Amino acid sequence: MLQKIYDWIDERVDVTPIWRDIADHEVPEHVNPAHHFSAFVYCFGGLTFFVVVIQILSGMFLTMYYVPDIENAWRSVYYLQTEVAHGQIVRGMHHWGASVVVVMLLLHTCRVFFTGSYKKPRELNWMVGVLLFFVILGLGFTGYLLPWDNKAYFATQVGLEIAQQVPFIGDALRTLLAGDPTIVGAQTLARFFAIHVFFLPAALFALLGIHFILIRKQGISGPL
């Protein structure tokens, strides 16, 4: 039955080559842990992506309960955490996953650095990777405020003060992030929510697309 549906579509749109381009490619021996166990270091990039997928999925489900409003944000998180079946698990995945992404990302960066994979012709992909690193940190920073508890509030206060230290544009940057020159409040929470849920994920998807296309285009770097 499934095969028939697939054939019916394939006959009309010819999806097999597209599928082959995306998924069907050689894994060189030197990056395959089945051949050399130490090659597991080459898995960190894929693991980062895997955790990012978990973050996207759990985040999507969290927005079913979360409300980005200073009167209700904390209460909505508390409700989701205490009253909703498995809410604690989904928020736990998002909460801990946020840290795991950063850890995996750093391990991936270390592997790329120590195998020299950033060298010509792959410099561009290194730069895209650095931008991805900033986007992930931005997601962590903006997500931290959303529960609207004391820790979130004061961490954001500190983060905004750091942004304010940027030469010349610091004050404008802070206002742009927080929505107000001095207050961390209603407008800040709304903005951080928008940045966390729409702006940064959009940048993340675009950069990830480039990151992966470049890998396919250039192939995995050779053995040491």
Place this chain on the structure above:
Amino acid sequence: MSEKKQQVTRRQFLNYTLTGLGGFMAAGMLAPMVRMAIDPVLQESGAGDMANVGLAVEDITNEPQRVDWTITQVDGWYESEVTKSAWVFVNENDEIQAFSPICTHLGCVVSWEGSEEYPDQFFCPCHNGRYYKDGTNVPGTPPTAPLSVYEHSVENGMLYLGQPIPRGEA
């Protein structure tokens, strides 16, 4: 085709106009979005609003005293009552001084003679930050800048305070 050199070919002309039109449409779409996003940066600051802090000028002494007052803070669509504080005294030149109690180190609240070991100084309990009576930070303690100074004015014998102005590093 004539021998005359063509300045702009038909193809180029159409390319330019199409690019121009596309640019206009993209700009027309993006301009309101961007303007909306940066609105807080371009907004006039609400500074200059002075609040009566409920302290008569004749009650201000050489000894810093803490005054608390409440203002209505407008945060976009959300209005709330916020309590602000200051340390107020008259210095040796007979000038009224009103210092923000926010420690310039990490934002805790300092108090005058907050530690018995350091009389005549402002003291922050979080990391033992200290300030002299004129508000400058004691060298070797965590703060990197003097306490901020409130704008102040006197009307009908009452003290009015505005925004705390940072004094920069010293």
